[in-house]
Amino acid sequence: MxxxxxxxxxxxxxxxxxxxxxxxxxxxxxxxxxxxxxxxxxxxxxxxxxxxxxxxTAFETGHVWTLMVSSSLIVLGVVPASLIIATLAGYALGAMKVKGSRWILIFFVLGLTIPFEALIIPLYYQAQGLGTLNTQLAVVFPLLGLYMPFSVFWMRAHFVNVPTELSEAARVDGASVWQEFRSIQLPLAMPALSALAILLFLWTWNQFLLPVVLIADPLQRTVAGALTFFQGQYSLSIPLLNAGALIIITPAIIVFLIFQRQFIRALLQGAVKG
Structure with a gap:
């Protein structure tokens, strides 16, 4: 062209x-x-x-360090588990083509159409019933479910584009399904996994609504809620509010800058070339 x-x-x-x-x-x-x-x-x-x-001043007033630790715990609970589940589900739907995979995919896609705000009240009562209310787990479990439709759809889109000849060659050589997945499919999926990990990290790190509703203690919420501590004495200080906002977004910027090549590579990856 x-x-x-x-x-x-x-x-x-x-x-x-x-x-x-x-x-x-x-x-x-x-x-x-x-x-x-x-x-x-x-x-x-x-x-x-x-x-x-x-x-x-913004770092101390906003209790940013405590909230960063809380956010990190939530991120560690959401991102790795989401990547593992989405990768296995995406491989099953995209490469193995299990029976009924088309309808399962439609079910996941329908999950993308549910308004996030419409689930807040049911999630509150569910967390209350599970005994996780006012803990980080009250945020981790819902985010796993809310991110899963997109995550599975993302990973399936990758595995669908992997040439079937690779799987057939592995089977001829006597490789099992698990060996093929671990030795062939998983290495090829690293760009897509890296990009998905970045997106999940950014979404979880910046999550504000769920922690506010499901966690009563402000110091156990995500770092996005740090600016709420400026209410009162510093509520009208624009410089301090901007300083606090910059501190909050800095980790997300750093993560994106470190993994930007993998992110761009995954977005541009239309097919796997042998």
């Missing part, structure tokens, strides 16, 4: 526009966070005397 010079130029211009639209708000937040705490920033102006201490 030949791409004209005009298309290349237009593509680069669009990328630059998107880059500016993405980076500019972040720069604006940084400049606002470095203003004096009692100043209301107006516009994108770099302060003559940056107040780096705002980040320390």
């Amino acid at each position: 030949i791409v004209s010079r005009t298309e290349v130029v237009i593509g680069r211009i669009l990328l630059i526009v998107v880059l500016i639209a993405t980076v500019l708000p972040l720069i604006s937040m940084i400049s606002a966070a470095l203003q004096p705490a009692d100043v209301n920033p107006t516009g994108l102006v770099w302060p003559s005397d940056p107040q780096w201490g705002n980040f320390v």
Whole structure:
């Protein structure tokens, strides 16, 4: 496929526009966070005397470290389990083509259409019945179920594109289903798994509604709830609010920057070439 010079130029211009639209708000937040705490920033102006201490104040006031530990526990409970279940289910639906797999897939896709907010009250009573209310498990279990339709659909889309010749060659060589999955399918699925892990991490790390409803103790919720601690004394301090927001989103940015190659590779992976 030949791409004209005009298309290349237009593509680069669009990328630059998107880059500016993405980076500019972040720069604006940084400049606002470095203003004096009692100043209301107006516009994108770099302060003559940056107040780096705002980040320390925001970190301490928002109990960010305690909430980061709580968020990490929830992430460790959701992401690994979701990856394992989604990979096995995706392999069964995409590569093994078990009986009734089409209807099972439709069932999972229907799960994507359920409004998240409509499940809050039933989830509350379910957590109460299970005895997990006001604990991190009250968030972990619902997130496993809520993320599963997309996760299974994502992994199935990968396994469907794996050439069947690879499986047939493995079977001819005497490999069992588990050996084929472990030695052939799983290594090929690493880009898709990495991308899914990033998405699940970001969604779980930034989860706000479920922890607020299902966990009474604010210090056991996710880090996204740290800004609630600014109510009162610091509720009108825009610099401190921006500093707190930057601290909260920094781990997500770092994770994405580290694994961006795997994420992009998975998005661009249309087929597996032998």
